[in-house]
Amino acid sequence: xxxxxxxxxxxxxxxxxxxxxxxxxxxxxxxxxxxxxxxxxxxxxxxxxxxxxxxxxxxxxxxxxxxxxxxxxxxxxxxxxxxxxxxxxxxxxxxxxxxxxxxxxxxxxxxxxxxxxxxxxxxxxxxxxxxxxxxxxxxxxxxxxxxxxxxxxxxxxxxxxxxxxxxxxxxxxxxxxxxxxxxxxxxxxxxxxxxxxxxxxxxxxxxxxxxxxxxxxxxxxxxxxxxxxxxxxxxxxxxxxxxxxxxxxxxxxxxxxxxxxxxxxx
Numbered sequence: 001x002x003x004x005x006x007x008x009x010x011x012x013x014x015x016x017x018x019x020x021x022x023x024x025x026x027x028x029x030x031x032x033x034x035x036x037x038x039x040x041x042x043x044x045x046x047x048x049x050x051x052x053x054x055x056x057x058x059x060x061x062x063x064x065x066x067x068x069x070x071x072x073x074x075x076x077x078x079x080x081x082x083x084x085x086x087x088x089x090x091x092x093x094x095x096x097x098x099x100x101x102x103x104x105x106x107x108x109x110x111x112x113x114x115x116x117x118x119x120x121x122x123x124x125x126x127x128x129x130x131x132x133x134x135x136x137x138x139x140x141x142x143x144x145x146x147x148x149x150x151x152x153x154x155x156x157x158x159x160x161x162x163x164x165x166x167x168x169x170x171x172x173x174x175x176x177x178x179x180x181x182x183x184x185x186x187x188x189x190x191x192x193x194x195x196x197x198x199x200x201x202x203x204x205x206x207x208x209x210x211x212x213x214x215x216x217x218x219x220x221x222x223x224x225x226x227x228x229x230x231x232x233x234x235x236x237x238x239x240x241x242x243x244x245x246x247x248x249x250x251x252x253x254x255x256x257x258x259x260x261x262x263x264x265x266x
Contacts, residue, residue: 003138005162006262008032008040010144010221010254014060017142017164017221018044022135024112027052028142029061030068037068043259050112053103054078055145056125057085066092075101077109079118081127105129119156121146124191132156138265140164144222147192149202157206160216161265164254165202167220167237168193169227177227193222196233200240207246215247217263221254 001020008016014032018025018040025046030037041049051074055061069076069092076095078086080102086092103109105127108117118129123145130143130153141160143153157163174184174195187193194202203218210216220233230253238251254260 002265003133003135003140003162004262004264005140005164005219006040006044007164007219007221007254007260008037009257010223011256012060012168012222012224012226013256014063015144015222016040018046018049019133019140019142020044020046021114021133021138021140022112024050024114026050026111026114026116026133027068028131029053029055030065031059031061031063034064034067034071037064040259044262048072049074051075051077051101053116053118053131054082055130055142056123056128057082057091058125058145061145062091066095069095069099073099075099077101077103077116079103079105079127079129082125085126117156120150120152122148122150122191124186124189130156132160146194147190149194149198149205154202154205157202162217162219162263163203163206164219164221165199166194166222167196167199167228167233167253168222169195169224170229170232170236171195171197173232174224174227179226187224187227193224196220196228196236197240199233200237203237203241203248204244204246207241207248208244212247215249217250217252218248219252219254219260219263223253223256225256
């Protein structure tokens with residue numbers, strides 16, 4: 001099958017993303033109810049996922065990982081320090097040992113003929129990562145929950161034909177909103193979340209100078225329900241891109257509560 005990405009849920013209330021490539025069908029995080037995940041897989045016509053890749057241990061990303069892994073008997077991939085957190089806190093419940101699969105950042109892992117690589121991102125978690133999924137010339141990048149765009153993040157996003165990137169908040173909405181000061185400071189910090197404007201700047205760095213055929217599909221993800229709006233995120237990122245004369249193939253906002261349109265590479 002052609003490489004594709006579909007959002008099952010995206011936002012501060014829960015996250016789950018489907019990526020298909022070759023014969024593999026991966027979930028990235030499972031932070032919503034099992035019912036929503038099973039409905040999303042059915043919507044994308046995926047009878048059997050191949051595995052779950054975890055970005056970090058926060059509840060809006062891991063809520064149903066154990067349940068889904070046990071139901072399908074599929075492995076769970078996470079960084080060593082994330083696994084240490086899971087095991088110490090019994091986050092996922094009991095899993096057979098063969099389903100516990102550590103993955104080291106920067107070290108490609110071959111799963112069902114698809115190369116998956118975790119890469120470090122700055123966030124206030126044990127060992128948070130983004131991921132690239134690659135087979136031949138096809139490449140997809142998933143990067144949410146990061147406080148700033150580091151050179152490592154830029155490096156791994158380059159060359160991806162689909163980029164799923166955090167566009168969490170509007171800075172002014174956050175500063176003038178209801179969050180307590182300590183939470184505003186956390187979100188705005190270098191280990192917090194990427195703003196709309198910062199997501200736009202990151203995309204400029206990644207996409208500047210690309211030929212038309214190499215421009216990626218971009219999905220803006222993990223929007224804050226309190227401190228953002230879909231059209232505001234879209235307009236802000238588009239304004240940054242246009243202001244730098246950078247174009248992408250398509251620009252969309254990931255749906256919060258239900259499966260979105262499947263993005264399929266030609």
